Amino acid sequence: xxxxxxxxxxxxxxxxxxxxxxxxxxxxxxxxxxxxxxxxxxxxxxxxxxxxxxxxxxxxxxxxxxxxxxxxxxxxxxxxxxxxxxxxxxxxxxxxxxxxxxxxxxxxxxxxxxxxxxxxxxxxxxxxxxxxxxxxxxxxxxxxxxxxxxxxxxxxxxx
Numbered sequence: 589x590x591x592x593x594x595x596x597x598x599x600x601x602x603x604x605x606x607x608x609x610x611x612x613x614x615x616x617x618x619x620x621x622x623x624x625x626x627x628x629x630x631x632x633x634x635x636x637x638x639x640x641x642x643x644x645x646x647x648x649x650x651x652x653x654x655x656x657x658x659x660x661x662x663x664x665x666x667x668x669x670x671x672x673x674x675x676x677x678x679x680x681x682x683x684x685x686x687x688x689x690x691x692x693x694x695x696x697x698x699x700x701x702x703x704x705x706x707x708x709x710x711x712x713x714x715x716x717x718x719x720x721x722x723x724x725x726x727x728x729x730x731x732x733x734x735x736x737x738x739x740x741x742x743x744x745x746x747x
Contacts, residue, residue, distance in 0.1 A: 592667070592732070592736070593732055594677075594728070594729045594730075594732035594733050594736070595664060595667065595729075597725045597726075597728040597729035597732065598660055598663060598664050598677065598680075598725070598726070598729035599664060600722075600725045601660065601680075601684065601722045601723075601725035601726040601729060602657050602660040602661060602664070604718050604719070604721055604722035604725065605653050605656050605657050605660070605684065605687070605718075605719065605722050606653055606654070606657045607718055608653060608714075608715040608716075608718035608719045608722065609649075609650055609652070609653030609654065609715070610650065610653075611714060611715065611718075612629070612713050612714025612715045612718070613627045613628060613629050613713030613714065613715060613716075614628045614629060614691050614694065614695070614712070614713055614715045614716050615628055615691070615694070615695045615698075615710065615711060615712050615713050615716060616628075616709075616710070616711050616713055617698060617709075617710045618709040618710075618711075627713075628694065628695075628698065628713075629715065652687065652690075653687070655683075656680065656683045656684065656687065659676060659679055659680050659683060660676075660680045660726075662676055663676035663677045663679075663680055670733070670736060670737050670740065671737070673733055674730075674733050674734060674737055677726075677729055677730045677733050678730060680726055680729075680730075681726045681727060681729075681730045684719065684722055684723050684726045685723065687719055688716075688719050688720065688723060691712075691715075691716050691719060695710060695712065695716075
């Protein structure tokens with residue numbers, strides 16, 4: 589099934605998106621109030637003060653990477669219909685970019701909402717970087733699908 593390079597790119601991007609939804613923080617915010625750390629993951633928001641967990645509340649962003657991965661898998665398995673695969677790859681690529689923008693927006697929104705103390709550090713976590721790494725793979729998959737579509741169209745013109 590994985591016979592073309594765009595399928596490999598798409599598969600790598602899908603794996604990175606799924607892993608980013610469940611491993612690591614999206615970002616961390618550290619304040620000077622007892623070195624309190626606010627960690628934001630796809631499934632929870634937690635507050636750690638001097639190495640003890642102060643609070644933890646569920647967050648329901650875990651479904652978003654799964655939905656994006658399902659769109660990517662559908663694009664991956666619809667390789668026989670190139671038009672549909674191109675549309676799905678375009679939607680998938682846009683969803684990966686939207687995910688990255690949502691992560692950045694959450695970081696800056698939360699960074700300015702810190703109530704206790706002054707902000708010492710706001711840094712991106714592993715989940716954010718995995719999404720950044722997945723973006724070029726999604727783009728390469730889309731561009732190679734487009735290249736295949738153009739090649740097939742030019743061959744059809746010659747016939």
